[in-house]
Amino acid sequence: MVSINLLILLCGLLCISCNADSNSLCKSNRPELDLQSVIDSLIQQQRKLCTYQCLTNEEKNSVKALKNQVENVTNLLFHPPLIYNNKKYVISKFPYQSSDEAMTYCTAFGGYLAEVNDNKEYTALQNFVLNTPAVDIVLIAGSDAIAEGTWRFQRTGGPVPILDWIPGQPDNLGEEDCLNLWKNYGGKMNDLPCGFRSSEDRFMCELPK
Numbered sequence: 001m002v003s004i005n006l007l008i009l010l011c012g013l014l015c016i017s018c019n020a021d022s023n024s025l026c027k028s029n030r031p032e033l034d035l036q037s038v039i040d041s042l043i044q045q046q047r048k049l050c051t052y053q054c055l056t057n058e059e060k061n062s063v064k065a066l067k068n069q070v071e072n073v074t075n076l077l078f079h080p081p082l083i084y085n086n087k088k089y090v091i092s093k094f095p096y097q098s099s100d101e102a103m104t105y106c107t108a109f110g111g112y113l114a115e116v117n118d119n120k121e122y123t124a125l126q127n128f129v130l131n132t133p134a135v136d137i138v139l140i141a142g143s144d145a146i147a148e149g150t151w152r153f154q155r156t157g158g159p160v161p162i163l164d165w166i167p168g169q170p171d172n173l174g175e176e177d178c179l180n181l182w183k184n185y186g187g188k189m190n191d192l193p194c195g196f197r198s199s200e201d202r203f204m205c206e207l208p209k
């Protein structure tokens, strides 16, 4: 700051001397203008930086509190999660009225009904179902509602790449257009109704980690 004050003083003196003899060479060489704009931009940058830092600190705390609240609510509604491949999988502690309702819960937590994309993920999710207590039938993403026998993810419309049916399934028994993993059958796949079936049924969400 001392050096800047000194420059301002010099600048002032220079201006006075310029005005005094109205020297055009002096006018074309007015350092006070450049210096002032540099100071202004520095002050502006400093203000921006300060505002940013202050907001970040405040937001840090509120984000922390919010994360904590979401975690608390997640723990109330879902069994302990599986972390796999940078995703978080959770199984509900309560039944669903429909696959749409289940999807709404998943969306509310920033995700979607769990989508099995490859064999490794399938194995991980099967084991997750097998290892989660008080769970038997677990709804996941996949439906053949649009064309019977053609299984697609509801969210993307893309084909379900892994279909590993329990023997005798899919049987479309009385119209079954949704997909589930069934613990009692090794966590393999079955078709079941997209609406409410049983208060024992659960659903699985795939969430950002």
Ligand SMILES: *[C@@H]1O[C@H](CO)[C@@H](O)[C@H](O)[C@H]1NC(C)=O
Pocket: 065, 066, 068, 069, 072
């Ligand atoms: C989350 O739950 C814990 C333990 O019950 C509680 O101490 C904490 O205050 C809760 N946090 C928030 C933000 O609700």
Ligand SMILES: [Ca+2]
Pocket: 144, 145, 148, 149, 172, 175, 176, 177, 178, 191
């Ligand atoms: Ca069907």
Ligand SMILES: [Ca+2]
Pocket: 169, 170, 171, 172, 173, 176, 190, 191, 192
């Ligand atoms: Ca079936």
